[in-house]
Amino acid sequence: MAIDKQTVEQVAHLARINLEPEELEKLSRQLHDILGFIDHLSKLDVTNVAPASHILPISNVLREDNVWPSLTPDQALENAPRRNKNFFSVPKVIE
Amino acid sequence: MELNQLTAHELLDKLKSKQITVSALESALGACLRKNEPQVKAYVRMDLNALPTANSQSQAEIGGLPITIKDNICTLGLLTECCSKILENFRPPYDATVITKLKAAGLRIFPFKANMDEFAFGSSTENSFFGPTRNPWNLDTVPGGSSGGSAAAVASDEAIWALGSDTGGSIRQPASFCGVVGLKPTYGRVSRYGLIAFASSLDQIGPLTKDVKDAAILTQIISGYDAKDSTSINLAVPDYTQSLTGDIRNLKIGIPKEYFVAGLDPEIKSIIEEAINKLTNLGAKIQNISLPHTDYAVPVYYIIATAEASSNLARFDGVQFGFRAPADNLLQMYKKTRAEGFGAEAKRRIILGTFALSHGYYDAYYLRALKVRTLIKQDFDRVFKDYDCIVCPTSPTAAFKIGERTADPLKMYLSDIYTISANLAGLPAISIPCGFTKKGLPVGLQIMAKPFNEELLFRVAHTFEQHTEWHKRRAQL
Numbered sequence: 004m005a006i007d008k009q010t011v012e013q014v015a016h017l018a019r020i021n022l023e024p025e026e027l028e029k030l031s032r033q034l035h036d037i038l039g040f041i042d043h044l045s046k047l048d049v050t051n052v053a054p055a056s057h058i059l060p061i062s063n064v065l066r067e068d069n070v071w072p073s074l075t076p077d078q079a080l081e082n083a084p085r086r087n088k089n090f091f092s093v094p095k096v097i098e
Numbered sequence: 099m100e101l102n103q104l105t106a107h108e109l110l111d112k113l114k115s116k117q118i119t120v121s122a123l124e125s126a127l128g129a130c131l132r133k134n135e136p137q138v139k140a141y142v143r144m145d146l147n148a149l150p151t152a153n154s155q156s157q158a159e160i161g162g163l164p165i166t167i168k169d170n171i172c173t174l175g176l177l178t179e180c181c182s183k184i185l186e187n188f189r190p191p192y193d194a195t196v197i198t199k200l201k202a203a204g205l206r207i208f209p210f211k212a213n214m215d216e217f218a219f220g221s222s223t224e225n226s227f228f229g230p231t232r233n234p235w236n237l238d239t240v241p242g243g244s245s246g247g248s249a250a251a252v253a254s255d256e257a258i259w260a261l262g263s264d265t266g267g268s269i270r271q272p273a274s275f276c277g278v279v280g281l282k283p284t285y286g287r288v289s290r291y292g293l294i295a296f297a298s299s300l301d302q303i304g305p306l307t308k309d310v311k312d313a314a315i316l317t318q319i320i321s322g323y324d325a326k327d328s329t330s331i332n333l334a335v336p337d338y339t340q341s342l343t344g345d346i347r348n349l350k351i352g353i354p355k356e357y358f359v360a361g362l363d364p365e366i367k368s369i370i371e372e373a374i375n376k377l378t379n380l381g382a383k384i385q386n387i388s389l390p391h392t393d394y395a396v397p398v399y400y401i402i403a404t405a406e407a408s409s410n411l412a413r414f415d416g417v418q419f420g421f422r423a424p425a426d427n428l429l430q431m432y433k434k435t436r437a438e439g440f441g442a443e444a445k446r447r448i449i450l451g452t453f454a455l456s457h458g459y460y461d462a463y464y465l466r467a468l469k470v471r472t473l474i475k476q477d478f479d480r481v482f483k484d485y486d487c488i489v490c491p492t493s494p495t496a497a498f499k500i501g502e503r504t505a506d507p508l509k510m511y512l513s514d515i516y517t518i519s520a521n522l523a524g525l526p527a528i529s530i531p532c533g534f535t536k537k538g539l540p541v542g543l544q545i546m547a548k549p550f551n552e553e554l555l556f557r558v559a560h561t562f563e564q565h566t567e568w569h570k571r572r573a574q575l
Contacts, residue, residue: 041397056299
């Protein structure tokens with residue numbers, strides 16, 4: 004399956020990454036090659052094969068709903084690029 | 099021999115019997131770092147002036163034996179940046195579970211972190227925001243990756259031992275390139291709480307050490323159930339040092355024919371064959387086996403690993419930690435932060451993973467890859483019904499030249515061709531030194547076993563090591 008520049012641009016938007024024109028050019032070429040290699044997988048017959056979404060035989064790991072010590076607001080916020088009181092601060096979202 | 103050149107178990111014995119002090123070890127380590135580190139660059143943000151010297155005021159014992167930690171494992175208050183600009187100046191407010199366990203065992207966390215490919219994306223440590231690490235055996239070659247800093251530090255005696263992480267070979271391949279021991283434990287054996295996630299269905303933390311006994315001791319310390327990692331398995335941790343019996347008679351070892359085909363450097367092939375002969379001489383029963391879906395492992399991996407990475411790395415958006423690019427609205431803040439904060443390989447993988455998960459491509463790529471992953475796992479299940487372990491090369495080549503593969507991502511991805519399957523199938527696998535090329539570069543032998551059978555890996559690796567001298571050679575810097 005081929006991947007064109009327009010698809011790469013669209014996917015980069017979904018991934019929230021701005022790409023410079025030359026970056027987009029190069030990446031489109033590289034992804035085209037990588038996907039060409041990955042397309043090798045389409046040769047295999049996988050009907051009736053279950054997907055291995057997890058490699059261990061465990062599921063639904065639950066715990067008691069107990070309160071335990073956790074980070075204080077100051078600890079949780081100490082790496083914030085911008086902070087306003089006990090909140091992470093970001094540019095305005097709603098106009 | 100300087101103290102920093104000894105193995106951890108030798109040092110622990112000497113410390114226990116009070117033959118040496120930690121400060122004597124620290125000053126030997128400091129001297130080695132001042133000499134070697136400017137060439138090797140195994141660590142990031144290292145301040146050589148902050149290291150103790152022989153003339154340092156004899157300080158009170160500052161704690162136990164030091165251990166070097168890869169830059170993607172959270173250490174309380176100590177910079178943990180995944181060698182990425184986007185995590186610039188991140189000081190975790192908590193310790194990873196493995197760090198808590200190391201501290202409880204009396205070890206001292208070395209205050210500088212080991213270099214790595216950004217977010218563990220790579221096989222050469224050339225994708226680090228801080229620049230590449232060099233292989234102590236030949237400074238023009240890469241140390242492997244992504245745990246290249248950890249491996250190079252151990253190989254150059256700049257570390258006694260180290261932790262790395264392995265998603266597709268990131269412990270074993272650098273161990274092989276640097277001539278040290280590296281283990282990827284079984285998926286679920288070691289808690290990943292506090293390991294900055296790359297691909298959650300594949301990542302494991304493991305040791306890089308100077309010999310097999312150190313690997314056994316370190317694995318023992320970091321293993322075990324942790325309620326903070328929902329993929330952690332509640333299974334007792336055996337005393338791994340008990341498995342170092344030196345006896346592999348009648349053990350059934352399979353040699354996968356698919357690992358000895360075109361692409362394997364003929365020189366590596368003959369070194370591996372010699373190692374296999376050694377195992378035969380030590381009493382193991384060797385037979386050829388087949389893992390028919392081997393060829394599909396790399397493509398499956400680059401779908402699953404990138405898909406999971408694209409989702410895990412969504413958290414790096416400039417809001418809660420690390421780098422933020424200035425912008426007037428939130429969308430542009432995300433897009434500019436991620437454009438400026440991530441390196442080229444990280445962007446490539448995030449975009450590839452997002453593509454594989456996106457509407458219209460999910461079935462053809464992601465879902466199909468999960469199904470082929472089942473087939474790969476079934477190959478191993480079948481073999482392990484009749485065999486105790488599998489032996490093969492760790493990597494198809496020895497260390498390659500710096501810059502040789504950076505222009506061609508696909509070629510770089512193929513460096514992991516022999517290590518990826520163990521991650522896909524959740525198996526434990528170890529790489530141990532088994533020879534040197536004519537140019538003097540180390541070669542690693544890989545051993546894989548059934549899930550939770552690390553004991554067998556240590557037994558086979560240790561027996562081989564007892565009868566060879568490869569692990570005793572040191573890089574001359």
